[in-house]
Amino acid sequence: MSHLPPGSIVDDVVLPVEAGKIHEFARATATRDVVHVDAASAHAAGYPDVIAPLTYSVATAHLRDQAGFVARLGLDIRRIVMGGVSWEYRRPLHAGETLRAVRTVESDVWKDSRSGRMRLVGLVTEFTGGDGEVVLLQRETLIERGAAS
Numbered sequence: 001m002s003h004l005p006p007g008s009i010v011d012d013v014v015l016p017v018e019a020g021k022i023h024e025f026a027r028a029t030a031t032r033d034v035v036h037v038d039a040a041s042a043h044a045a046g047y048p049d050v051i052a053p054l055t056y057s058v059a060t061a062h063l064r065d066q067a068g069f070v071a072r073l074g075l076d077i078r079r080i081v082m083g084g085v086s087w088e089y090r091r092p093l094h095a096g097e098t099l100r101a102v103r104t105v106e107s108d109v110w111k112d113s114r115s116g117r118m119r120l121v122g123l124v125t126e127f128t129g130g131d132g133e134v135v136l137l138q139r140e141t142l143i144e145r146g147a148a149s
């Protein structure tokens with residue numbers, strides 16, 4: 001099994017923040033705040049355009065080479081479950097911007113449990129805006145059940 005040290009880059013993608021996709025996320029999450037769907041309301045609230053719902057960054061999954069990152073981590077996709085995801089926003093994301101999403105290994109450990117050996121891989125994705133500032137941190141934990149160290 002591969003074991004990448006903390007800081008190793010897993011993938012690097014570009015995420016366009018698109019008004020149409022924002023509307024889809026707002027509809028899918030039953031968002032009622034008009035700043036997600038109406039540019040005039042967003043402008044009145046001080047935003048440059050409609051702002052993305054909080055889980056918008058998961059759209060990066062459509063841009064990533066999923067099989068490639070699983071292979072780089074040395075994981076068996078048949079045994080992976082999602083252990084959790086969290087987001088830390090520095091500011092709202094708005095339509096019309098483009099973000100760079102660099103995902104790195106934060107931790108990679110093995111643990112024994114009553115059901116067997118597990119590998120827990122912590123990943124962090126830094127989303128940076130055009131000015132190079134980090135606007136969002138997304139953390140996720142992948143659990144590989146039955147992992148062999």
